[in-house]
Amino acid sequence: MNQHITSAMSQAFGRFASKEHKKYFQNIINRSYVRMMGLDMSEFDAPDTYPTLNALFTRKFRHKRSFSSDPKDMISPCDSLITECGKIEDDTALQIKGMRYSVDEVLGEGISDDAKKSIHNGTFVNFYLSPRDYHRYHAPIDMQVLHAVHIPGKLYPVNIPSLKKQVNLFIENERVVLECLSGEGKRFFMILVGALNVGKMVVSFEPRIQTNSNALNPSQYSYRELYLSKGDDFGCFMMGSTIVMLCEQEMVEFGISTGHKVSFAQTIGRLTF
Structure with a gap:
């Protein structure tokens, strides 16, 4: 290719x-x-x-933002606009109203079928970071990272007009898929989606991932004891982009809606364990 x-x-x-x-x-x-x-x-x-x-x-804060210490509170991983959120219907989620995509396809071949099925009929949130937003991303809860998969691809814009006209944008664009577990063993995914003019997507715990490079084939990385605490900074976009979060059924009740502007450290949901 x-x-x-x-x-x-x-x-x-x-x-x-x-x-x-x-x-x-x-x-x-x-x-x-x-x-x-x-x-x-x-x-x-x-x-x-x-x-x-x-x-x-990729600027960092002069002083850290504070957030809830309650382990049941999920915080926003970034400053962003919620372009869509809701229930995954079987394996289908919304890119934006009227434009659907398969979560199995966006996760790619590097994720097992059983892991994909675990989030069917779960919940999803799409976080869009505009070029004016803070560009770093953080752990939304205490979590274990099981796998990281880098999937090379195109770099179409991910702004609202592009979401409305580009079919399967999240599937075609370059992305990094993180397979994670909550402290109670619930599975969820954080998908870092590349976009036009994103110089790099940096994953600080995995320097072997080199995005916006000449890589043509997916690469996979597995971890046995990789844990992040809520609020931990684990990388950045070098320009605006999107994070897609896909969660297992009955893992979290979100308190946000499509069109909400959220900030990193803001409580956006409540774990249901």
Whole structure:
């Protein structure tokens, strides 16, 4: 399979965003991006302190956000817009209203049939991170990571207009699938979906995953004792993108709806154990 043009375009943008330009020019780039996108920098360092545009994209908080310590509370893994959420009907979920996709297909061949079946008739949430959002992602609960699967693919935009017109966008785009367990042994998946101009999707616990590269075949990684605590930072998008969460039946009752804007650390659901 030849590299798709969306991947080539995104690699070119990634090289520009990763380049450390002369200080005065970098300051112009950073300030222009903040102004153009309307970034709220109140929780972050000043734009002039970031040596590259990617450093600005992947900025960290000056002070950690607080969140509920109740182990039953699930928090949002990111700052985002909820583009869709609801019940998985058999193996079908919504990309956006009127546009469905198969969760089995989005999980890919690297996930076992039994693991796929465990989330049939469960629940799903699609988190869309716009270019103005905080780009890092965090563990929504205390969790164990069983597998990570990198699936190369295209890099179509994942904004609302694209979700409405591009059939099977989540299935065609590059993605990283994380198979996880809650503390009570309930299975869920976090799927990091690439998008146009996403220079990289970084998974901090698995440096072998190199996205937006020349990889053409899926790669799989398994773990025996990999645990993340609620709120742990485990990577970032280098531009806006989407996280899809797929949960087993009777694992969580979500308190959010389509169209809600959520922030990392905000309680979005309650585990039902």
